[in-house]
Amino acid sequence: MACTIIAVTEQHQGELKKPGFEVISEARRLADGCGGKVIAVVLGSGIDGLTASPAHYGADAVIKADDQKLASYHPDYYAAVIRNAAESVQAGLILMPATDMGKDLAPRVAAMLDAGLAQDCLKLELKGDVLEAERPMYAGKAIARVAVRSKVKVATLRPNVIAAAAPDASKSAPVEALTVPDTAAKLNVVSVKKAEGASLDVAEADIIVTGGRGMKDAGNFKLLETLAGILGGAVGATRAAVDAGWRPHADQVGQTGKTVSPNLYMMFGASGSIQHWAGMSGAKCIVAVNKNPEAPIMEKADYSIVGDLFEVVPALTEAIQKIKG
Ligand SMILES: Cc1cc2nc3c(=O)[nH]c(=O)nc-3n(C[C@H](O)[C@H](O)[C@H](O)COP(=O)(O)OP(=O)(O)OC[C@H]3O[C@@H](n4cnc5c(N)ncnc54)[C@H](O)[C@@H]3O)c2cc1C
Known part of the structure; x- marks a missing residue:
């Protein structure tokens, strides 16, 4: 099955975070197995400088959504952008990092696309039309092997489990801009407070x-x-x-x-x-x-x-x- 995979990146204070590169690298591996394509999605405000590096990790193309509304994580806007990106390229799989953002966003996107969801995956394999995933259950006491059989699939990948590919700075990819849908947001982000403690999560x-x-x-x-x-x-x-x-x-x-x-x-x-x-x-x-x-x-x-x-x-x-x- 040729497949198009959306790899959702995550940025913070003008930098793409490592879990997003791991997601692109894993998406590349899966896409290579099915003769497919990897489309990285970069969201934020003032993110022109962030659209080059996804290609270094294996993205074939980049969709950027650059809007003040996306300056910090907003579940409604982020989910709407990813839904539209997935629909525009007819993605079969949407892969995100299992970070706080990814774990919140993935079920929303899955519900919008009527997709099956596997959260916090340690291992992923595409077998024909089926996504097989390994994920921990019962606070890590058991590892479940799950099969996602829906037409569109959503999965989150646990950070630091699958290493990002060595970046190849000679690679580049076309960048397409996507506007933020004028969806009435059901919630307003009033302020974002930095957690106390060290900057490294x-x-x-x-x-x-x-x-x-x-x-x-x-x-x-x-x-x-x-x-x-x-x-x-x-x-x-x-x-x-x-x-x-x-x-x-x-x-x-x-x-x-x-x-x-x-x-x-x-x-x-x-x-x-x-x-x-x-x-x-x-x-x-x-x-x-x-x-x-x-x-x-x-x-x-x-x-x-x-x-x-x-x-x-x-x-x-x-x-x-x-x-x-
Ligand atoms: C529903 C539930 C959820 C929970 N979730 C979590 C969770 O997310 N994370 C978590 O951590 N716990 C969680 N707990 C609590 C967990 O059960 C333990 O109480 C807790 O992890 C113990 O923390 P500790 O190892 O720091 O303390 P202790 O078990 O008291 O261990 C302290 C250790 O320090 C050693 N020590 C003391 N002084 C020194 C010294 N000078 N040099 C070297 N060693 C020394 C002692 O020998 C001892 O082994 C949860 C409990 C419940 C019931």
Whole structure:
């Protein structure tokens, strides 16, 4: 089946975010399997500078919707633009990142297009007219294999699971402009507040340095901020640390926090409860530092250090700083 795939990108403060490049790369792989095309959709306000890079990751064409109404995420306008883009190219599959935006947007677009939906996918395969996807269920305790058989399909791809292709800056793609439909928006975005904490979102970070109850107070998280800064990572937290008021909820990883899949997940003073595990079990390498060798995470981690975090973190930070020069 020749297929046209819409790859929805996401931008923030004038930059396209990495999960969007992962989506384009995955769309390219799927399209190559069915002799199809990848159309990247870029939405925002003043986004002329953002339309070149989708081709570097494999987009055949770009649809841009540039309008003040799209300056920040607005569910009604964004969904209407993607619906129109999908209809204009007769897309069979609409792929988005499973970010906060993508997870909110995908069901809206699927409802508008009468499409089947697979959220938070770890693996995707197009087999003829069927999209097969693997996605976690029951807080990550089971992986479901689902088949989407509707004519039009919508799926979101979990960030950091499938690596973006190496960009090829010599590639370019035609850019077509799409106007924002004059749909009466059912809601108004009154203001957008930046979450407190670091600028790097844990859900998108390659490296996460998480602190738990063992950190003892908010001020001690400075130690983790320093380590994360050197590694170019984000600071995460367990619910115990968030409930204590030491970190904002935006940093919480787990069943009632964010789901992350970084390359490296470091845990300091966190026991590894099943609810925390539900959010970080997809990490490719887990390093746990705990003074209790019997803590559940010590068996599950790839590298476990039995020790006092207040000794281990400064020693690790110093050693990594030396290596980094
Ligand atoms: C419905 C529900 C949803 C939940 N959702 C989440 C969620 O999304 N995310 C989440 O994290 N939790 C969640 N929880 C809470 C979860 O059950 C645990 O209570 C929580 O994860 C424990 O956090 P912790 O590991 O920081 O604390 P603890 O379990 O108390 O572990 C602290 C660890 O620090 C170690 N430690 C102490 N001092 C030091 C030191 N100086 N050096 C080294 N190690 C030290 C201790 O040995 C201990 O292992 C949820 C619970 C429920 C019921």
